[in-house]
Amino acid sequence: MFSAISSLVAPFNDRLANKAQSSHFRDALVISRKKHTLSPSETQHAIFNYMPSWITMLMRLRNRLVKLLGFKVGQTNFTTSKTELDVGDQAGFVTVLEKYADEIICGAEDRHMHFYISVRLDTNNIIVSTLVNKKTLLGKAYVNAILPFHYVIARVVINSARKAGRI
Template identity: 60%
Template structure:
């Protein structure tokens, strides 16, 4: 499957982003990097360039996911991660996420419910962009959920990043 996403690298758990300080208890963490061709873009603009163009099949999967997980007490909101703007401020919504931190090099958004806290970081670093995910799992149901969606996460994260790269939005 790596040949499909040859421009995207899987990184070891990053220590240079602000998500490293948010790890608690049982957690899942991953990070992907890809080349950045337009270094003038802000982290917020990069987040928009990646997540504002979700394939329709991803949105359909998110709607199905929302119907299922609602039965288990998960919070459900928007079916996507689409930012409302390409320049977000703290407190703004990016789909079901809320922006909680923003610096010159990084933007962090999150969502929380009784089972887990989900974070996403978009970090601009020299000639690359690093997208990191952190999920702090509060309950056994949260841990089971994260483990069950990992194959989907693997494909979806790489697909949306690869699409942004191919469309030259980065």
């Protein structure tokens, strides 16, 4: 099911690595590029703008639960009508923080954690990286609780984009 993706156990020294703080979670997934004309922003849109309905339902449930604990909640996905985003633009619950010719970095922050996602392109691959700086004990507990879901959902969403021919 996930054969197109190879997981990076230790993400490389990229722009997102510079944002890591002492208590953090970091991972990266790599998939080969088929559409070499897409920008990082267009690639992010092609991957995350089309969430399967079961993931959207899980995110809605998550939002209801974590709102009670003081987590910031917003949209349940990265949906945006623009395929080419600029710094400051919203893509669902994240904001574009940095944009380069080969990478787009988005993030969301609340009192418990700071979440980042990067979509970086190299000659042959798409690298989707996640970084979460955990600020509180509750933030640490939350990240540990959702990791099994994160591992499955990230792979499903990226492979879905590949199967649909969007990336």
